[in-house]
Amino acid sequence: MPWKITCVMEERMRFIGKWLEKEWSLAQLCREFGLSRKTGYKLLARWRESGPAGLADRSRAPLHPARAMGEAMEARLLAARRAHPTWGPRKLRAWLERKQPQLRWPATSSIGALLRREGLTVRRRRRSQTPPYRQPFLGIDRPNAVWCADFKGWFRTQEGKPCYPLTISDAYSRFLLRCQALTRSDRETVSPVFEAAFREFGLPEAIRTDNGPPFASQGVGGLSRLSAWWVKLGVRPERIAPASPQQNGRHERMHRTLGEATNPPQRNRASQQRAFDRFRAEYNQERPHEALAGATPASCYQPSSRRYRLRLPELDYPEEMALRRVRTNGEIRWQNALVYVGETLVGELVGLLSTDDGNWELYFGPILLGVLDAHRQKLLRPRAPRSRRAPRCPGPRGPSASRDSHHPQGVPALSDEKVLPMSPV
Numbered sequence: 001m002p003w004k005i006t007c008v009m010e011e012r013m014r015f016i017g018k019w020l021e022k023e024w025s026l027a028q029l030c031r032e033f034g035l036s037r038k039t040g041y042k043l044l045a046r047w048r049e050s051g052p053a054g055l056a057d058r059s060r061a062p063l064h065p066a067r068a069m070g071e072a073m074e075a076r077l078l079a080a081r082r083a084h085p086t087w088g089p090r091k092l093r094a095w096l097e098r099k100q101p102q103l104r105w106p107a108t109s110s111i112g113a114l115l116r117r118e119g120l121t122v123r124r125r126r127r128s129q130t131p132p133y134r135q136p137f138l139g140i141d142r143p144n145a146v147w148c149a150d151f152k153g154w155f156r157t158q159e160g161k162p163c164y165p166l167t168i169s170d171a172y173s174r175f176l177l178r179c180q181a182l183t184r185s186d187r188e189t190v191s192p193v194f195e196a197a198f199r200e201f202g203l204p205e206a207i208r209t210d211n212g213p214p215f216a217s218q219g220v221g222g223l224s225r226l227s228a229w230w231v232k233l234g235v236r237p238e239r240i241a242p243a244s245p246q247q248n249g250r251h252e253r254m255h256r257t258l259g260e261a262t263n264p265p266q267r268n269r270a271s272q273q274r275a276f277d278r279f280r281a282e283y284n285q286e287r288p289h290e291a292l293a294g295a296t297p298a299s300c301y302q303p304s305s306r307r308y309r310l311r312l313p314e315l316d317y318p319e320e321m322a323l324r325r326v327r328t329n330g331e332i333r334w335q336n337a338l339v340y341v342g343e344t345l346v347g348e349l350v351g352l353l354s355t356d357d358g359n360w361e362l363y364f365g366p367i368l369l370g371v372l373d374a375h376r377q378k379l380l381r382p383r384a385p386r387s388r389r390a391p392r393c394p395g396p397r398g399p400s401a402s403r404d405s406h407h408p409q410g411v412p413a414l415s416d417e418k419v420l421p422m423s424p425v
Contacts, residue, residue, distance in 0.1 A: 012055040015040070016047050069106055069114065077111055081120055086260045087287070089115065094288035137238055137247075138206045144304035146171040146238070147204040148251035149194075149215065151185055152258060158267045165276065166190060167258070168197055169251055171208065174291065175301035176254065176283050177201055179276040181269050187214040187226045194226075195308070198233070202304025206236040208248055215239070219342040220362075220369040220381060228344060231365045232312045250291070257283070314349055315365045321351035322360075334360075337377040341369065 015033050018024050024032070030040045046054035080092050087095070089111035096105055106114075115121045140146050152165040164185045168178040177197050182189050207230055209215035216239055217224040227237040240247035261279045266272040284298040292300055317323060324332040330343040332350065341350065345364060352360040352372065360372040362379060370381045 008057075009055060012043055013052065015043060016055070019044065069110060073106065074114060077106075077114055078118065078120075081115060084282075084287075085120075086257065088112070088121075090290060090294075091288045094294035095286065097294075098288070137208065138236065140171045143170055143172050143175070143301050144202065144204045144306075146206045146208055147177065148208050148248055150210060150248065150251055150255070151212075152255045154185070155265055157265050157269060157272055161269060163265070163269055163272055165258070166193055167251070167255065168194070169254060170204075170297075170301055171250060173297050173301035174250060174254065174289055175297040176280050179258065179280045181273045181276055183269065185214065187224065190214050191226060191229070198308035200303075203233055203235055203306040203308055204304060205306075206238045208238040208240065208251075210245070210248070211239050211242055217344060219344045220379065221364060221367045223342075223344055223364065223367070223369075225344055228348065228364070229312075231367065232315060232348075233308070234306070236366070254283075315351075317349075317351040317363070318353075321353050321363070323349055323351055325349055334372060335377070339372060339377060339379055341379060 011033065015029060015035075018029055018032075019026070026040055026044075027037060029035075030037050033040075035043075043055060076096070077092065080096055081087070084092065084095070089108045093105055093108050093111055096103075105111075112121070138146050147168055148171050149166070149168045152167060154162055154164045157163055162183065164182045166178065166180045166182050166185075167176065169176050177200075178193055180193050182193070207227075209227075211222070214224055214226045215237070216222045216227060222239060223231070223237070230237055245252050258276075258279060261282075262272075262275045266275050284301075285296060287296065288294045289297060324334065326332055326341050326345045326348050328346055330346055331338045331340050333339075334352070341362070348364065350369070351363045353363065354360055355371070362369045362372055368382060370379045372378070373380055
């Protein structure tokens with residue numbers, strides 16, 4: 001004999017049917033069906049009100065949640081979103097808590113649900129992340145240890161003129177030092193922007209850039225005239241590996257925020273600069289940063305104690321080094337021969353240090369430019385190791401050096417230069 005299978009609705013309809021026969025009292029029916037009289041009365045009331053549809057299960061969710069967001073609170077949140085259309089729930093909540101700490105603001109998830117309900121968010125496509133390489137970069141443990149600099153992709157203003165946005169930021173605090181709309185990207189245009197930043201904020205210990213001009217060149221040591229100027233100021237140039245923007249990821253992430261906040265392009269360069277200035281003020285003073293636990297970059301930054309000097313001193317070399325001045329044709333005289341170094345360093349003082357194999361290492365300040373071959377009278381540039389596991393490279397010594405100062409496998413750092421400790425200026 002098969003088991004008799006029934007469902008809840010069938011049992012409830014059978015309960016109502018027996019009640020309509022008027023042969024059973026309600027107490028008897030409840031005992032027969034294993035119900036409490038309270039449940040029996042509830043089923044009868046629902047059947048009288050809605051018929052068989054009233055016997056279906058109903059949601060247990062409250063009709064009016066006790067902690068639901070009120071209309072006034074929704075209006076405040078939507079007004080904040082309209083004022084900052086590129087901010088997400090976390091930044092909005094941190095900003096509002098700082099502005100009005102006396103109010104109890106909803107959770108980040110509730111703010112996100114409100115923005116989605118109002119159609120104010122766009123779900124981003126998740127991208128695969130590339131693991132970063134570990135480079136002998138200077139440790140970022142305080143303001144002005146490392147500045148990051150780069151050009152955000154150039155574009156044309158509405159009147160058709162090219163605009164090259166140059167950005168400089170402090171890696172530790174994310175403070176945006178400069179966001180300048182330039183007409184060109186050459187050294188003559190870029191140098192005054194860096195000089196103004198040095199005058200206002202002092203000197204960093206290092207500046208991290210990519211390998212493009214005017215920050216780097218194909219010359220010895222990868223130096224350009226701009227980065228050679230930094231070396232003379234006592235600032236170490238750091239260059240990321242080619243095609244590895246993730247090594248300067250915090251600056252690249254700022255570029256995405258900059259693009260979202262300042263698009264579309266303005267009418268001319270002056271109006272574009274005003275848009276950049278508004279973004280920089282909001283980014284530094286108002287916008288909470290998740291990497292800073294909701295604080296603003298301005299609250300975490302302080303100017304450098306290393307002040308900028310207008311007159312550049314000569315580079316200081318150890319006593320055991322032989323010194324030579326680079327001639328106007330880019331050569332130095334060594335052992336009755338002329339050795340070509342490069343036109344980038346014309347007029348600069350370089351140092352030569354003897355090695356155990358009879359050759360000489362050529363330095364510009366702390367940076368190894370190459371090795372002078374004693375037999376061929378030629379400057380040999382340092383090359384990346386051919387083995388898959390690169391050897392350890394001596395990084396900057398002292399308390400500011402990073403603990404992870406070593407090469408990645410198969411990827412040279414700083415174009416594989418040997419770097420000596422920087423002498424303070």
